[in-house]
Amino acid sequence: MVPSPTRVAALQGLGVPADRLDRLSAALRLPPRRPGSPAGEEFGASVLLLVGDAGAVEAPDFWQRPFGAWIEVASLSDAQIVEAARRAARADLFACVTTVTANRLHLAGRILNGLAALHPMPEAQRDDMELALHEAISNAVVHGNLQVEGMKGLSVEALERFSHDLAARMADPAFADRRIEVAAWLESACAVVEVADEGTGFARPERIDYGASGRGLDLIAAIVEELQLLDGGRRIRMRFPL
């Protein structure tokens, strides 16, 4: 049987100590892949990258096939990594990273590159999907994990307050180390993408007083075929027609 091109079939470490990688490889029953080995040919499937060095993973090479899942180690225990890897196995593309890393990587663009590699699409469609995913991730980062309120009103003061709160929370590990998880998979004639955060949840208000903030969810709704808020608003599921 030819394995699915997105089935996670090997593990690679980036800045992860060798003994820990061996331990996780055994726990996950995934063979280790050495850096620089041929691009996935030996598996015909995708590679899970365990990211110990969040700076090094900015290189575009780590976001192309055969890589299809990314888990940033940071403060996760082995058991938590194994749990995350199980969730990764259910998706075609999967990323579980800290809030700071999600923001620094421009994660939406990278996930969209991965989706476009699995299912080629016109540029305008790719742009729309990237915007919707970027808005979902931004909401998860800013309002979910960092618990920063949007800009109220249309003044420089509102912008300054937003600036100040965002910088303070991004520098506070209690907020900035919270997780952002993105899972994407292809179904017949559509792509489903979920974004989850570890914030206090969110209920979509019936009426929004637009200041400089508040447009993100409407933009998403204008683009997607279907939008669901799950887990008390900590997880958004978007369905895109393909």
Next chain:
Amino acid sequence: MDYGIEDKEQETLVRLRGRLTFNDHAKLRALIREMLQNKAKRQVLDLSTLEFVDSAGIGMLLIAREEMANADKQLVLRSAAGQVKRVLTVAQLNKIVTIED
């Protein structure tokens, strides 16, 4: 996001480059300050080399518009293309801000 400012006879032309997202709050504050300080009434943002804008970027452009209006100046968005043009359309910004091709 980066920007360059060019003072012309009738207007100030500001060219935005790169990505305009919620991460650019400090840059936008600096830009608004500069636009308030110069003399021209017409403050034109040239978006032709802007690659990506998000809802927070739109929000910050609306703050710029409001601040210009309070100072009796006009904000104009010009030459948006690709993704940026698409977002301005989806967000129906033409109802609030002057948009030129």
